[in-house]
Structures are given as C-alpha cells and as structure tokens.
Amino acid sequence: MPRESWVDAKVSPSGPSIVEGVGAPSSLPGRLLPHASHALKQHLHAINLYAGVLEARVGGPSVGAIVSGIRRSSEALAQTLDAIVDLCQIESGTLAVDKHPVAGRRIIESLKSTAPGAPLRLVDSGRMISADARLFGRVLGLLLGVVVDRSPQVVAGFRGAVPRFEIWFTGTSPSASDLEAARLAGDDAGRALPDLRLIIAARIAASVGIGLSLHARSAATSRLVVEIAEG
Numbered sequence: 001m002p003r004e005s006w007v008d009a010k011v012s013p014s015g016p017s018i019v020e021g022v023g024a025p026s027s028l029p030g031r032l033l034p035h036a037s038h039a040l041k042q043h044l045h046a047i048n049l050y051a052g053v054l055e056a057r058v059g060g061p062s063v064g065a066i067v068s069g070i071r072r073s074s075e076a077l078a079q080t081l082d083a084i085v086d087l088c089q090i091e092s093g094t095l096a097v098d099k100h101p102v103a104g105r106r107i108i109e110s111l112k113s114t115a116p117g118a119p120l121r122l123v124d125s126g127r128m129i130s131a132d133a134r135l136f137g138r139v140l141g142l143l144l145g146v147v148v149d150r151s152p153q154v155v156a157g158f159r160g161a162v163p164r165f166e167i168w169f170t171g172t173s174p175s176a177s178d179l180e181a182a183r184l185a186g187d188d189a190g191r192a193l194p195d196l197r198l199i200i201a202a203r204i205a206a207s208v209g210i211g212l213s214l215h216a217r218s219a220a221t222s223r224l225v226v227e228i229a230e231g
Helices: 028-057 061-092 104-111 133-148 176-183 196-208
Strands: 100-103 120-123 128-131 154-158 164-170 210-216 221-228
Touching: 028 061, 061 133, 061 196, 100 104, 104 120, 104 128, 104 133, 104 154, 128 133, 128 221, 133 154, 133 164, 133 196, 133 210, 133 221, 176 196, 176 210, 196 210
Parallel strands: 120 154
Antiparallel strands: 100 128, 154 164, 164 221, 210 221
C-alpha cells in the first residue's frame, strides 16, 4: 500500500486516571466492578443463546445477518467490559505487566473471535515477541473492533524487524485526530469523545508501554501501528 502523505498521531500517557472516583481495589466500588462485569456478561451470554434459537427456528439469510450482528455487538461489549476492568486494575496498581516471550501465532489465534463475520484477514508471521500476551491482545482486540466496524476491508498482522503489529484498512476512520482525542479524553471538556474502545485501548497502551500511531492517506488506505517497547 502507498506510504506517501502520512498523517501521524502518537499516543503517550496523559489525562486523569480512569479509576479516580472509583476507589481503591479494596473499596466497595473497586470490588463491585469485576462483579458487575461478570453479571453483565451473563446477560450477553443469554442474548447469544436466544439469537441462536432464533436462527435455528426461523432461518433464512435475513435472520442470519441479524443474528451475526447481534453476536458481533455482544462480543464487542464483552471485550469492552473486560478491558475496563483491566484498565482500572492497571491504574490502581493491582494488575502488573507480565512480559515474556510469546508466539505471535498465539496472539493471532486470540484475535479470531474479535469480530466474527467481519471483513478481517489476520496474517501470522510466525515470529516470537516479548509482551504481556493478555494485555497486548486486549489492546489489539479493541483496536480491531473499532476498525472493522468502519471499514469494508481489514488486513492485520505482525510486520517488520521490530516487534509491531499493523492494521491496514480502507478509508480514513478511525483517523489520527480520533486517536489524539482518545489520548486526551478527560482533559479537554470541549472535545468530542471518540469510540470508547479507542479510549480504553489508548489508556492501556500508554500504561503498559505499547506505542500507537495512525497513518492515513486521504480517501485511500490507513495503517494503525501497534509497537511494543523493548525491555
């Protein structure tokens, strides 16, 4: 894909902690958050079961498309709930980064459920990387969810000699300004907030040493780069 005329935006730690006002991990709100996430995911599981029954009893292409949309939305919400809990635990100091060598193939496999039925192709380079596999996968899953909701064609995978993951997609949304708005979320009351998943991904990335940059060529293609800090 062409590389000229890139517009860059980078993410760095900024903004108030998302756990301000939530309380320490030992406080009632801090203990309720994981419990609330689990309870809400049980409801999502029930919705998916009902969708499966609907598909089995009624059938047809139109119903299949509706069920696919329900499942994608449920998966996106479940991932967002998990990511909110992770972010709160990171910023409260109860979740430490655990970096160790991991096969890129393992991370690719974990991403296959990110957007079932979406126009997404994942490419495995067969390389090893040093990362917290769960948190790195969490950031990638959130970013892919945002992209596939807006682009008709997405290709993603590990590329280059440095430990980085690239997401290529048609169009220019999300944009560099969306990524910057995610980084500044909470700092500028007058700025419109982007997709919540983008905000959470940016904050987790900044907290655990993952660099994000987005490059776009007008009306053509865009590239979202996710880099792991060495060491």
